[in-house]
Amino acid sequence: MTSTLAPRVETAPAPESLPRLLSEVPRSWRDLVSHRRRAGVLPEVRREPRPDLIQAVERAGLRGKGGGAFSTAHKMEAVAAGAGRAVVVVNGAEGEPASGKDKLLLVRAPHLVLDGALAAAAAVGADQVVVAVDRHASEALDSVRRALGERLSYEPAPIPMRLVAVPTHYVSGEETALVRWLNGGEAKPTNTARPFERGVARRPTLLDNVETLAHVAQIVRWGPGWFRTVGTPNEPGSTLISLSGAVARPAVYEVPLGASLARVLEQSGGRLDQISAVLVGGYFGTWLTADNAAEARLSCEDLARFGSDLGCGVVIALPREACGVVESARVLSWLASSTAGQCGSCVHGLASIADTTGAVARGRAPRDAALQLMRWAEQIEGRGACRLPDGAARFLRSSLAAFQHEVDRHLRGAHCGQAPHVLPLPNPVRDSWR
Amino acid sequence: MALRLRIDPIACDGRGVCAELFPERVSLDDWGFPILDDDPIGRDLLEHARRAVAACPVLALRLERT
Ligand code: SF4
Numbered sequence: 494m495t496s497t498l499a500p501r502v503e504t505a506p507a508p509e510s511l512p513r514l515l516s517e518v519p520r521s522w523r524d525l526v527s528h529r530r531r532a533g534v535l536p537e538v539r540r541e542p543r544p545d546l547i548q549a550v551e552r553a554g555l556r557g558k559g560g561g562a563f564s565t566a567h568k569m570e571a572v573a574a575g576a577g578r579a580v581v582v583v584n585g586a587e588g589e590p591a592s593g594k595d596k597l598l599l600v601r602a603p604h605l606v607l608d609g610a611l612a613a614a615a616a617v618g619a620d621q622v623v624v625a626v627d628r629h630a631s632e633a634l635d636s637v638r639r640a641l642g643e644r645l646s647y648e649p650a651p652i653p654m655r656l657v658a659v660p661t662h663y664v665s666g667e668e669t670a671l672v673r674w675l676n677g678g679e680a681k682p683t684n685t686a687r688p689f690e691r692g693v694a695r696r697p698t699l700l701d702n703v704e705t706l707a708h709v710a711q712i713v714r715w716g717p718g719w720f721r722t723v724g725t726p727n728e729p730g731s732t733l734i735s736l737s738g739a740v741a742r743p744a745v746y747e748v749p750l751g752a753s754l755a756r757v758l759e760q761s762g763g764r765l766d767q768i769s770a771v772l773v774g775g776y777f778g779t780w781l782t783a784d785n786a787a788e789a790r791l792s793c794e795d796l797a798r799f800g801s802d803l804g805c806g807v808v809i810a811l812p813r814e815a816c817g818v819v820e821s822a823r824v825l826s827w828l829a830s831s832t833a834g835q836c837g838s839c840v841h842g843l844a845s846i847a848d849t850t851g852a853v854a855r856g857r858a859p860r861d862a863a864l865q866l867m868r869w870a871e872q873i874e875g876r877g878a879c880r881l882p883d884g885a886a887r888f889l890r891s892s893l894a895a896f897q898h899e900v901d902r903h904l905r906g907a908h909c910g911q912a913p914h915v916l917p918l919p920n921p922v923r924d925s926w927r
Numbered sequence: 928m929a930l931r932l933r934i935d936p937i938a939c940d941g942r943g944v945c946a947e948l949f950p951e952r953v954s955l956d957d958w959g960f961p962i963l964d965d966d967p968i969g970r971d972l973l974e975h976a977r978r979a980v981a982a983c984p985v986l987a988l989r990l991e992r993t
């Protein structure tokens with residue numbers, strides 16, 4: 494089949510209106526022709542990096558949406574400065590259980606993500622793109638496969654793009670783990686080389702989260718000024734929030750950075766007086782008490798007041814009838830089972846923490862268990878090759894602080910046998926590491 | 928420029944030889960894995976540090992100039 498694309502869009506979407514990324518989600522926009530009509534042409538990929546594109550991303554002030562919130566332009570610069578042709582990896586591993594935004598974009602707006610990957614490739618002078626998607630996310634895999642095929646039916650790809658199916662593990666999407674797996678090893682973190690210097694095939698490698706690249710596509714097309722018309726001066730643009738828990742309409746929402754958390758909860762049919770706490774940032778994240786949640790804004794700058802940040806954009810409202818101690822113990826047990834089994838303090842430390850928090854939840858822990866847990870949080874921090882122990886330590890500390898009274902009750906022997914389980918945890922997938 | 932002890936937590940097998948040889952700067956966590964002091968190693972301790980590095984059976988320990 495050959496037919497032509499009509500890249501005819503001369504005006505940007507109304508600057509301050511949302512959604513931006515999710516405007517591509519309605520079914521009618523999913524094919525390449527309507528995507529092109531809406532999103533316009535792509536910047537040309539050349540042999541050399543394109544500082545003009547990196548500069549546009551820099552001026553937009555985009556930060557990574559995978560959890561690190563690192564400046565996307567700085568990452569691009571580091572890769573562009575590396576020795577040899579670069580590789581771009583679209584990181585769609587999305588191992589965070591309550592996160593759905595990357596899969597949503599891959600399923601419903603694959604061409605926007607692929608445009609972002611090509612724009613990033615042009616920026617750093619890459620000669621190939623690898624789209625890495627969770628092996629068990631079959632809808633996302635099908636969608637990307639279809640989209641890549643559709644592109645080829647219109648025109649040859651400017652550079653080769655291939656799709657790979659990544660082993661399903663919480664840590665598979667960690668940058669060094671993904672690179673190690675792409676190079677033929679296990680999908681476990683390493684501490685030998687930094688991907689921006691020596692990544693896939695030992696070449697400078699840019700790994701960016703799916704959502705990050707979707708933003709790159711729009712920044713390159715509509716300009717940093719347009720991007721900055723929503724959001725805050727320090728954190729411009731919109732962001733995707735995977736919202737679930739005690740709300741009537743759990744879904745992925747696109748909100749301006751700096752939006753009021755209370756309003757987002759209300760608009761999705763949640764009631765603050767029915768919520769005892771809100772988990773922000775996923776299972777490496779932190780709990781906000783209901784009082785803090787009432788005044789928090791969805792930006793890293795504002796959340797820092799509560800020792801919190803947006804992480805990967807997961808927000809879960811805990812209903813009053815659930816037990817924060819039980820929920821926290823469930824998550825810590827899951828984190829312990831997610832270890833890649835390489836670093837002693839991660840393997841043993843997380844297991845001890847999971848056992849003890851489980852005992853607390855059942856009302857069977859010794860009275861000094863909370864102190865013991867705080868000691869362990871300190872001992873495991875910074876002790877792994879990746880940040881799993883640090884994430885677990887942070888979540889543990891935040892749980893002990895946010896549910897202090899409940900923990901005390903449990904330490905005096907109470908347990909919450911009837912409490913519903915709210916936080917989503919995947920069934921343990923016995924996937925291989927290769 | 929300072930010398931600091933660094934560890935590769937993936938390689939370390941946690942038998943704790945380093946903590947025995949260099950207790951001034953290496954302690955063990957509750958599971959027997961070494962916790963390193965991040966302070967620079969002064970000249971007075973350099974010999975001990977080198978001995979611990981050399982004794983690690985899996986080359987998980989090194990001295991790094993930072
Ligand atoms: S810290 Fe844990 S998850 Fe990370 S590499 Fe080490 S063992 Fe694996």
Ligand code: SF4
Pocket residue numbers: 934938939940941942943944945946960961982983984985986987988
């Ligand atoms: S001697 Fe080496 S392997 Fe043994 S505990 Fe120390 S660092 Fe780990």
